[in-house]
Every structure is written in C-alpha cells, then in structure tokens.
Amino acid sequence: MIIKMDRVKEYEALVNIYEKEGLDISLFGDRIAAIIISGDKIVGLNNVEGVEIVGEEIENGVKASVKIRDNVELPFPIHLCTGFLKNEGYQRVIFDITVGKNSKVKFLSHCIFPYAKDFTHDAYARITIGEGSAVIYEDEHVHGEGVKMRSKTEVKVGKKGRYTGKFSLTKYRAKELKVEMSVELDDYAVTELVSKIKAVKDDSVEVKEVAYLNGRSSRANLKTTVIAFDNARANVVNEAYGLGEYAKGHVECHEIVKGNADVQTVPLLRVRNDKAELTHEASIGRINEAQLMQLMAKGLTEDEAAGLIIRGLLRGF
Amino acid sequence: MLCLRNITYEDKNRRIIENVNMTFREGITYSILGPNGAGKSTLAHIIMGVKKPTEGKVLLDERDITELSITERAKLGITLLWQEPARYEGITVEEYLTLGGKLNVSESELRRVFEIVGLPYELYCHRFVDKSLSGGERKRIELASVLLLKPKYAILDEPDSGLDITASDLIDRTLKYLGKIGTTVILITHYEKIAKKTEFSYFVCGGKVVRKGFSEEVVEYYKRACGKCPFLEGMSDDH
Ligand SMILES: Nc1ncnc2c1ncn2[C@@H]1O[C@H](COP(=O)(O)OP(=O)(O)OP(=O)(O)O)[C@@H](O)[C@H]1O
C-alpha cells in the first residue's frame, strides 16, 4: 500500500474506525487492491497483479478508474474505501470501473462517515463488465446521524456476464438517501440487485433499480427491502424492460412498516418483446401486532421485539 | 398472588367479560374451563396486559398492575402461551427460544425442555419458527419457550389443542416441571381430563364465572352443563 507520508494520520484514523465497527481490517493488507479516500484526498492506494487503480483528486472529492484485465480471478476483494471524518461538508466520488473478459472480481465499497452531522455525499459509479466476467459489488456503511447520500450506479454487462449489486444500510441512520442503480444486459447476461435499507425518525429514502434486459435470454432479479419506522418516508421504484428474446426479469419489493411511516412501492414492467417475461412481487407489511405482543410477553421491549422480527424478515427476503 | 378484581371488558359496546373475580395463589395449579367464546382467552389477555379492562383491576401481590405494559408484566414474571402462537420469518427455533440471544440458556436446559415438550432438539433447533412448522410442532415449541422463561405465573391458553394423542403426557410433564421450578400455572382448556390435572378450576361461560372450586367438582359440573349451551341465563341465577 502506498500511503502518502502527510496522510498517515487519516489513514490510521480510518483503520481504527474499521476496527471499532467490526469491519475487516485485513482489507488494508498488501494483497488487497485498494483505494482509500478521506475527504478529498487519496490516502492510500494499492494495486495487485491484474488490477490497475488510478486516482485523481478533484474539487471536493476523488475520481478513480479501476481497470481489471482479462482472465483475472482475484482471491481477495478489491477495497474501495470512502471516508469522511469531519462533521460537516460535501464529498463526491466518481468510480469508473472496467472489467475485461472472463474475469471474476468482487468489490467491497465502504462508506465511512461516522461523525457526520451535516454531510452530503455524492457517489457515481460506472461499471462496464466484459464478456463472460462476473462482478460482485457490495456496499457497507458506517453513518453518523446526518448523512445526505445520493448514489448512482450505471452498469453494463457484456455477453454471458454477471453483475451482483448489494446495497445495505440497516444499522445506521439513512437520514436522506437516494440510491439509483441501473443495469443494461447483453445476451445471456445476468444481474441481481439487492438493497436493504432501514429508515427511522424523519429519514427519507428513495430507491430506484432498473434493469434493461436488452440481450437474448438475459436475466434480472431486483430485490428491495425497506424498513420504515416512526415518521420515515420511503419510495421504491423497480423497473424492468424486457427487450430481448426470452429475457426474464423479476422485481420484488418488500416494505416493513411500523408507526406512522409512509411508504410506497412502484413496480414498472415493460415488455417490448413478446418472448420476454417479467414478473413482480410487492408487499407492504406492518410488523404484526400479535408477533410484537407475544415477544413482549416474554419480557422484550417493543423495540427489542421489532428488532428481532426485522432481523428475521431481512434474512428471509 | 395474582388477582382479577371485578373485571369487565367491553369491545365495541359488546360486553365480553362481566364482573369477573379470580385469585391465583402461588403453589396451586389452576384451570379455566368453558365453551367456545366464553371469554377465556380474553381473560388471559387481560392478565397479560394485551387488553385493558373497561372496569376492574389486576393485582399482583396486592400491587395494582392494571396500567402496566405487557413487557412490564413479563418482567414481573407473568407470561402467556397464546392460543395461536405467531409465526416469524427467518427466525430459527434456537434464536426464538433465546429471544435473539437475550436469554441465557445452556444447551442442557434446551435439551431438557425439548424432552418435556416431546421434540428431538437436533431436528428442530435450526428450523424456522415460520409456516413450515406444523400446528402441533409450533405449539410444542411455544411451550418450550415458556418453560425456559421460568415464569412466576404461566397462563397456558389451550396448550393441548392441536396436539396428538401424547398431549396428556405432555401436560403431565409440563405441570411437573413448572411445579418444581415454582411456577403457578393457569391452564385454559376444553378438556375435562386436562382440567382434572390441576387443583382448582374456574368455569367461565358468557364472560362470567359460573362455577369455581376443586377441579374434580367443577369438571363434573362442566360435563353436565355442556351440550346445553347456551344455558348461561338459567345457570348463573343458581349461583
Ligand atoms: N375484537 C373483537 N370484536 C368482537 N368480539 C370479540 C372480539 N374479540 C373477541 N370477541 C368475542 O369475545 C368472546 C370471547 O372470546 P374469547 O376468545 O375470549 O373466547 P374463548 O373462551 O377463548 O373461546 P375459545 O374456546 O373458542 O378459544 C367471543 O364471543 C368472541 O367472538
């Protein structure tokens, strides 16, 4: 790992937070391709065989390109760490990721904003996946109370390629969150997008997942789970466009509501090829009173009972 | 001592429980008998705090607990086995029984209660407490959960319903175990044989206590009375 001398402190501060939050600190090891961002600075960068990460500091943030060669199969994930360790401010990060042919990689993208009180984060990622390659992109978050986050990911999956996107924000406040993911699929390409978000108090959450099933026999599975408590608002839009012959798409949205939360889910399916097949499943469920009361009769508080029920629901979906 | 004092409960202007008095003393086993719709489950819910009585008080060792929440009552040692135990997505039996890790139970304790409820522990601990469990299995697991809590007062709302031919033995083992750990049992049932396993019974009909006394005697009365429902008006005059 190349760590710039004047940035050692920020680097170490991030490692400490990983440790405190129970995240995997081995991700900072030498065998892991990584870019470590703090604020508008690149504080660490590491490349391994087959991976080339080039970073550039821009106004209020960082722009990075990540190139994976053909036939690369990494035993470890690629670590994209975006930290912001102040209370207030603005940050934007732009990732341009290109994966060659027949490669297999996993990205772990960590957003570390533990002290955020009034902070806006814009993230844009463009991911281009070559023929026969498989990419997993997983998000993890450590958020303070006041994060306004807007994240947009645009993915193109080549023939027989595969993209799995996982976004999860359930342990920390969502506050103001807007997540947009769209995937274009070529012939026989497959995608799975899974998002799990918890919104409490006056949080507001918007999720949009879109799959363009352009290719013949392409497949998409979009799954969103939102838990909305108190006065939180959530709006989930899942769209699938069936354009290719024998394309198959499924969109699924489950919302779990408690209190006065206001949620809405809109599935949009559009078939433009009569051999394409799209399905959707949506549910808005209140945490069942009987479940809550029965757990409370065992001495759990209402919050503890809800926590246990939701943990199960999240696992199930 | 757990007491219901002049409890009346109305739901949408319909009187479901009328002026009920009951006393449950430590060390004695009780049953509540009565036909469908008599108000047995409603009484259980009133004791647990699921329903607030329109009139009257719930007392625990002379303390008025009528306004306490379900959780607060549970923390005072009262628990309820629901007539219809809920099902949960994605929660394993083991997690459920330890309340998501909140309750400290040893494996030997778990095995002990599984023996009592008549299920092999290994076969069930990793199952989910969801719709995949049969009615009887769900009931047995719920009973195991109640046993692990070691409550002071356990209200068991028809623990025997939906169970197979081994139900009677199961109730024997349950009463024996709860007796040993000092739990006062309030058992709601339709079955005379089950009621007879307890010492003292209340016979409830039409939201009123129509008879109370030693279980043997109340059961005899119940047997004679059933089949004549609705019979409340004529009978309650006698008592
Ligand atoms: N929410 C409600 N609205 C109207 N009536 C209700 C409501 N809940 C219960 N009841 C009525 O109250 C009466 C008592 O119900 P309860 O469930 O206590 O009976 P039970 O004795 O437990 O019967 P069972 O043996 O069938 O379990 C019934 O007539 C029932 O229909």
Ligand SMILES: [Mg+2]
């Ligand atoms: Mg009942």
